[in-house]
Amino acid sequence: MNVAIMGFGVVGSGVAEVIAQNADHISEQGLGDLRLSHILDIRDFPGHAFSRYMTKDVNDILSDDETRIVVETMGGLEPAFTFVSACLKKGKHVVTSNKELVAKKGFALLELARANNVNFLFEAAVGGGIPLIRPLSLCLAANRVQEIVGILNGTSNFILSKMITDGMAFGDALRLAQEKGYAEKDPTADVEGIDACRKICILASLASGSHVYPDGVFTEGITRLTKEDVAYAEALGCVIKLIARAVRLQNGQWCVTVAPALVPESHLLSDVSGVFNACVVRGDMVGEVLFYGQGAGKLATASAVVADVIDCVQHDEKRRTFGWGPAREGLLADPMEAPARLFVRAKTADKAADTAKLAAALPGCTLLESAEDDLVFVTPEAKEGALRSAAAGLGLGAASVIRLF
Ligand code: HSE
Numbered sequence: 001m002n003v004a005i006m007g008f009g010v011v012g013s014g015v016a017e018v019i020a021q022n023a024d025h026i027s028e029q030g031l032g033d034l035r036l037s038h039i040l041d042i043r044d045f046p047g048h049a050f051s052r053y054m055t056k057d058v059n060d061i062l063s064d065d066e067t068r069i070v071v072e073t074m075g076g077l078e079p080a081f082t083f084v085s086a087c088l089k090k091g092k093h094v095v096t097s098n099k100e101l102v103a104k105k106g107f108a109l110l111e112l113a114r115a116n117n118v119n120f121l122f123e124a125a126v127g128g129g130i131p132l133i134r135p136l137s138l139c140l141a142a143n144r145v146q147e148i149v150g151i152l153n154g155t156s157n158f159i160l161s162k163m164i165t166d167g168m169a170f171g172d173a174l175r176l177a178q179e180k181g182y183a184e185k186d187p188t189a190d191v192e193g194i195d196a197c198r199k200i201c202i203l204a205s206l207a208s209g210s211h212v213y214p215d216g217v218f219t220e221g222i223t224r225l226t227k228e229d230v231a232y233a234e235a236l237g238c239v240i241k242l243i244a245r246a247v248r249l250q251n252g253q254w255c256v257t258v259a260p261a262l263v264p265e266s267h268l269l270s271d272v273s274g275v276f277n278a279c280v281v282r283g284d285m286v287g288e289v290l291f292y293g294q295g296a297g298k299l300a301t302a303s304a305v306v307a308d309v310i311d312c313v314q315h316d317e318k319r320r321t322f323g324w325g326p327a328r329e330g331l332l333a334d335p336m337e338a339p340a341r342l343f344v345r346a347k348t349a350d351k352a353a354d355t356a357k358l359a360a361a362l363p364g365c366t367l368l369e370s371a372e373d374d375l376v377f378v379t380p381e382a383k384e385g386a387l388r389s390a391a392a393g394l395g396l397g398a399a400s401v402i403r404l405f
Contacts, residue, residue: 001313002037002067007074011097014302032313037067069312072096088112093312097124103198107211110323119320121308126199127277129300130293137322143283145207149245150279151272152199154296155183155190156222156242161273163230192221193258200244204256210328218335220259229400238262239270253333261405336385341404346396348375362390
């Protein structure tokens with residue numbers, strides 16, 4: 001079956017490579033005959049091994065009835081949304097690795113796919129090469145999913161790992177991540193938690209059955225974390241990780257957040273280092289299931305894309321049903337109402353006086369041994385919003401407020 005690729009960047013070129021290298025093997029397994037038909041990109045690739053497939057005109061793909069499957073690896077919302085919509089309307093299956101597209105337009109595109117009796121698949125949009133969408137939708141289908149918690153951004157995990165194991169400052173670790181090609185073109189999405197937010201929104205949408213849009217989700221990145229925070233976390237027997245989490249509450253609402261957290265060294269997520277991702281899914285029947293692997297990277301991500309392409313070949317006439325319905329009013333709970341324990345590192349000019357103020361305002365805090373101009377403490381468990389107000393009410397220069405996992 002003919003396959004077109006839109007976007008010949010890291011992942012798109014990986015998809016072309018996987019098809020070129022493994023099409024024979026895939027065919028021998030009886031999984032279908034994959035043939036590249038077009039590669040859409042606005043750039044020129046003179047002398048490239050795939051240059052005969054190159055086009056700058058999306059209409060070459062849209063008007064080619066032989067091309068039944070289109071891979072979208074352009075990234076970003078536009079023109080990806082317009083092109084993907086056009087492909088679906090033309091009755092072509094679409095496979096994407098574009099988490100921004102799925103997180104923001106997933107419901108609309110799923111509806112369009114349904115209306116045109118084709119598939120819209122996005123296994124590579126979360127966790128790169130880690131199978132997550134299909135297991136969550138199929139293998140765990142008998143469960144009411146209670147919680148999804150994970151490390152879903154490889155770049156920020158790489159940066160934090162470098163800060164933890166090599167004592168690097170945030171800026172130096174970010175530069176290293178960029179040199180290694182892990183960070184997105186604009187690293188803001190990686191380091192501000194936006195990328196992880198898109199991914200947890202996709203997983204929360206699958207688990208809840210209703211579209212969870214990123215703009216409704218509390219999102220905090222890692223840019224304000226310092227080597228001091230990392231050192232204090234270590235003193236507490238913890239490491240700092242960027243944790244994406246979606247929890248089903250007893251009232252049926254979902255609490256969805258992305259924020260750094262102090263993870264105890266005994267917890268399995270604490271050992272997930274470098275660019276690796278991991279995700280724990282807790283179902284009411286199965287208990288906890290752990291997914292772990294390369295959350296980014298050319299061939300790892302392309303591997304998930306091509307698996308979706310194979311699925312489209314096998315379900316050319318019959319639709320896959322991974323997906324969700326429209327957003328539901330009141331689905332998301334306010335995380336500030338949820339119970340939490342906070343680590344606070346604040347600047348103090350008078351440690352003794354501020355310690356006394358803290359004891360009066362927030363009884364039950366555990367004080368950590370700290371530098372003379374630092375007041376570092378861990379709060380008891382209470383509603384997060386109330387804890388933050390009480391900490392802010394001390395009038396200290398709060399340097400860091402981080403949740404305990
Ligand atoms: N920039 C992303 C990451 C790539 O670091 O995880 C995969 O989505």
